[in-house]
Amino acid sequence: MNPAPLSGLYAPSLSLLTDLYQVTMAYGYWRQGLQDREAVFHLYFRKAPFAGGYAVAAGLAYAVDFLQNLRFSDDDLSYLGSLPGAKGVPLFPQEFLEYLRNLKFTCDVDAIAEGTVVFGNEPLVRVQGPLLQAQLVETALLTLVNFQTLVATKAARIREAAGPDTVLEFGLRRAQGPDGGLSASRAAYLGGVDATSNVLAGQRFGIPVKGTHAHSWVMAFEDEPTAFAAYAQAFPDDSVFLVDTYDTLDGVRHAIKVARDMRARGHELGGIRLDSGDLAYLSREARALLNEAGFEKVRIVASNDLEENLITSLKQQGAQIDTWGIGTQLVTAYDQPALGGVYKLAALRKPDDSGWDFTIKLSEQLAKTSIPGILQVRRYETEKGQPRADMLYNVAEPLPAALTLIDPLDATRRRPVRPDAPYRELLAPIFRRGELVHALPSLAESRAHAQREVQSLDPSIRRFLNPHVYPVGLEESLHTFRTNLILEKRPQRPA
Ligand SMILES: Nc1ncnc2c1ncn2[C@@H]1O[C@H](COP(=O)(O)OP(=O)(O)OP(=O)(O)O)[C@@H](O)[C@H]1O
Ligand SMILES: O=P(O)(O)OC[C@H]1O[C@H](OP(=O)(O)OP(=O)(O)O)[C@H](O)[C@@H]1O
Numbered sequence: 001m002n003p004a005p006l007s008g009l010y011a012p013s014l015s016l017l018t019d020l021y022q023v024t025m026a027y028g029y030w031r032q033g034l035q036d037r038e039a040v041f042h043l044y045f046r047k048a049p050f051a052g053g054y055a056v057a058a059g060l061a062y063a064v065d066f067l068q069n070l071r072f073s074d075d076d077l078s079y080l081g082s083l084p085g086a087k088g089v090p091l092f093p094q095e096f097l098e099y100l101r102n103l104k105f106t107c108d109v110d111a112i113a114e115g116t117v118v119f120g121n122e123p124l125v126r127v128q129g130p131l132l133q134a135q136l137v138e139t140a141l142l143t144l145v146n147f148q149t150l151v152a153t154k155a156a157r158i159r160e161a162a163g164p165d166t167v168l169e170f171g172l173r174r175a176q177g178p179d180g181g182l183s184a185s186r187a188a189y190l191g192g193v194d195a196t197s198n199v200l201a202g203q204r205f206g207i208p209v210k211g212t213h214a215h216s217w218v219m220a221f222e223d224e225p226t227a228f229a230a231y232a233q234a235f236p237d238d239s240v241f242l243v244d245t246y247d248t249l250d251g252v253r254h255a256i257k258v259a260r261d262m263r264a265r266g267h268e269l270g271g272i273r274l275d276s277g278d279l280a281y282l283s284r285e286a287r288a289l290l291n292e293a294g295f296e297k298v299r300i301v302a303s304n305d306l307e308e309n310l311i312t313s314l315k316q317q318g319a320q321i322d323t324w325g326i327g328t329q330l331v332t333a334y335d336q337p338a339l340g341g342v343y344k345l346a347a348l349r350k351p352d353d354s355g356w357d358f359t360i361k362l363s364e365q366l367a368k369t370s371i372p373g374i375l376q377v378r379r380y381e382t383e384k385g386q387p388r389a390d391m392l393y394n395v396a397e398p399l400p401a402a403l404t405l406i407d408p409l410d411a412t413r414r415r416p417v418r419p420d421a422p423y424r425e426l427l428a429p430i431f432r433r434g435e436l437v438h439a440l441p442s443l444a445e446s447r448a449h450a451q452r453e454v455q456s457l458d459p460s461i462r463r464f465l466n467p468h469v470y471p472v473g474l475e476e477s478l479h480t481f482r483t484n485l486i487l488e489k490r491p492q493r494p495a
């Protein structure tokens, strides 16, 4: 068989996109007769990435595709059946594989919409259903949501720095492989860039595709003016010249010369691109040369290892750049290459069906101790829609009349909730008993939602340096329950 490594990469029916231990646990649960015990898991991260104040949720559309197509094919089952245990006997017996063959995803899934701003400890996805199934999907959900949330957040930061300028994503060549490149282009667009150079992402997701040309184009001709003229011949109305192959300001002069010829033929040069040197100085000089020659509308594109802090600095230096091309730093989330999202068991139906056992993972660090319950995130907002504070609460327990938020890391930090405070609930039903019950928005709609969401945050939470910490609290009765559960589970050793 000749494997076609790319063709299936995004086919969402990747039922073996998992860690082996999910399948071994599934078999173990099945042997114990625990496969259908109702369980609740939450997917959440603990700290916003890039030392920032927020994250932009992304990846849900991929997760939905994955879950909708969760079915073990004959190929999947024969592969699992071929796995040997230590003594050479198959790791998984045939009866279990038959069980998997008939397995249908029947869980309830609630999730926060893509593009919504989210904070540490908030479940982005909640899965409730048969223990075996809810466990089995852990790894896929994490890999689909972690990376895209990370890149969407990076893109939102770059958008913040660029303000109204155009931002182009140029990352495919430096991405973490083809999947990294494709899902990064999607997440970057969701998070706020305007277009991508990645043509496959354009085709698959409808993202606008844009680009200039490389240094090799200039090097392939006898001199720079000839190269520019040749490009203009091919693209009389869609040319952006890369001017820094030999000498940037000479390059600008050559671009102006060709732009004059273009204008004489009824066409206009779109822009020039700077890809090295002092981008602040060179862009100012280039702008002056272009304006003097009557080319005020020719855009100045900059690229070269840019990211949000450099963009901010260049703007402070008076750079005359109106289009930012960002590759490596964006698609690899260079300064924080992974979001540490986790998936934790938070509730199990009691064996006699008389209610829930809420479960907790203890840790030496309170920050890593999980939150028990069947959680919902309630976002309190001002009348103008500015988020003020989020409350995590257990939907399986009645809410008291008077609500207080308690910081999960410092129980002395409390905020009473005004009884009339407007709010919205962030987790919305996506699947009910395995059926999709939610019409997913288009990528463009999620992108517009992300822009509104980020803009609605107070600037103190959006800033890059030591952002203000957005308040996320546990509802008081949840806090009390969790504290008591920690005390109950933690061994009390005598001093
Ligand atoms: N005015 C500026 N202030 C701060 N950083 C800048 C400024 N101009 C450029 N930079 C950044 O400095 C870094 C190094 O720029 P430099 O011109 O040395 O590029 P380079 O990688 O050496 O160029 P080349 O790609 O031609 O080798 C890049 O990340 C670039 O974005
Ligand atoms: O810098 P990034 O944000 O990753 O943006 C993409 C980079 O890719 C291209 O050149 P490449 O890096 O391949 O060659 P160069 O470094 O010689 O310009 C382009 O000219 C940018 O510099």
Ligand SMILES: O=C(O)c1cccnc1
Pocket (backbone or CB within 6 Å): 170, 171, 197, 210, 211, 212, 213, 214, 273, 303, 325, 327
């Ligand atoms: O179109 C461009 O200018 C481009 C595309 C990919 C990488 N760097 C630049």
Ligand SMILES: [Mg+2]
Pocket (backbone or CB within 6 Å): 304, 305
């Ligand atoms: Mg480069």
